[in-house]
Amino acid sequence: MEIPYTVEPRPDTGLANGKLGIWLFLASEVMLFGALFSTYILLRVGAVEWPHGELSVTLGAINTVILICSSVTMVVAWAKLKMNDFAKGRLYVLVTVALAAVFLVNKYFEYAEHFSKGETPSHSTFFAIYYTLTGLHGLHIIGGIVVMLYLAGPGAGLWKRNPEQFANRVEYTGLYWHFVDLVWIFLFPVLYLL
Amino acid sequence: MHSDPEAVKKSIRTYGTVGGLLLLCTAITVAANQVHLAVPAAIAVALIIAATKGSMVAAIFMHLNHEQRWIYGALLLTVVFFVVLLFLPLATVSDTIGTAIHH
Numbered sequence: 001m002e003i004p005y006t007v008e009p010r011p012d013t014g015l016a017n018g019k020l021g022i023w024l025f026l027a028s029e030v031m032l033f034g035a036l037f038s039t040y041i042l043l044r045v046g047a048v049e050w051p052h053g054e055l056s057v058t059l060g061a062i063n064t065v066i067l068i069c070s071s072v073t074m075v076v077a078w079a080k081l082k083m084n085d086f087a088k089g090r091l092y093v094l095v096t097v098a099l100a101a102v103f104l105v106n107k108y109f110e111y112a113e114h115f116s117k118g119e120t121p122s123h124s125t126f127f128a129i130y131y132t133l134t135g136l137h138g139l140h141i142i143g144g145i146v147v148m149l150y151l152a153g154p155g156a157g158l159w160k161r162n163p164e165q166f167a168n169r170v171e172y173t174g175l176y177w178h179f180v181d182l183v184w185i186f187l188f189p190v191l192y193l194l
Numbered sequence: 195m196h197s198d199p200e201a202v203k204k205s206i207r208t209y210g211t212v213g214g215l216l217l218l219c220t221a222i223t224v225a226a227n228q229v230h231l232a233v234p235a236a237i238a239v240a241l242i243i244a245a246t247k248g249s250m251v252a253a254i255f256m257h258l259n260h261e262q263r264w265i266y267g268a269l270l271l272t273v274v275f276f277v278v279l280l281f282l283p284l285a286t287v288s289d290t291i292g293t294a295i296h297h
Contacts (some may be wrong), residue, residue, distance in 0.1 A: 014262045025266050027272040034276045042283040057224060064220050075255045079209070082202040110259035178255045185247045188220075189240035193227045 007164045022172040062191035070099035072180040074174045081167040212254045
């Protein structure tokens with residue numbers, strides 16, 4: 001059975017089903033991270049003292065630069081596929097994966113340093129919310145890597161059968177990836193600077 | 195969103211420019227942090243820059259500057275619930291049920 005509206009838009013919504021689906025998923029993600037940001041505000045406003053300068057601004061800024069660059073490579077990957085250049089499209093997806101991996105390696109070093117100083121989640125309210133927010137964000141990065149590796153590897157066969165549908169899948173993955181970048185854009189100042 | 199290959203080709207330059215602007219905004223955020231502003235001003239500056247960066251990502255990279263109305267509708271609903279969620283904790287301090295009313 002063929003799944004309808006994977007490429008051509010539905011007449012009623014004007015969208016392919018996958019696109020509306022990924023946006024509804026992102027809407028649920030906004031609520032998930034929104035709940036945690038709301039928790040952060042409540043904890044911070046209610047705290048007698050709030051630590052400042054506990055995190056490395058340099059590492060946080062480097063990770064911000066990495067994620068911004070990965071967003072650019074991801075959107076260029078989709079653009080290359082739309083221009084019928086599969087080789088470059090796949091290359092840019094793999095570059096995005098590499099940047100995401102560098103982000104996680106940085107995060108590992110950051111976590112390791114804090115753990116070595118005994119700054120575990122139970123150390124303080126600040127570290128509890130820090131690990132919760134960045135940990136959940138890190139899980140999203142891992143999820144993105146898995147999907148992108150699938151698209152660049154076993155899932156790439158779809159390009160030969162239906163290039164338009166493959167480009168759509170890369171676009172939807174890109175929308176998710178940009179959202180992950182967007183969350184970090186707010187996490188960086190909130191946790192590292194303020 | 196563009197589907198014409200020529201239009202897509204042109205948009206690659208835009209993506210690069212926006213990427214550069216995002217990196218510039220990141221540098222400004224870090225530099226502003228070195229100035230050691232008062233806490234309310236520091237929060238305002240950092241969040242205004244973050245909101246600007248977020249808008250650029252959403253509008254250009256996520257193509258929200260030219261999307262279908264169904265997506266705008268879903269996002270509008272999300273924004274409404276998100277704002278409610280942010281202010282929900284206020285209910286914990288304004289709950290007066292069962293307490294005596296003082297005039």
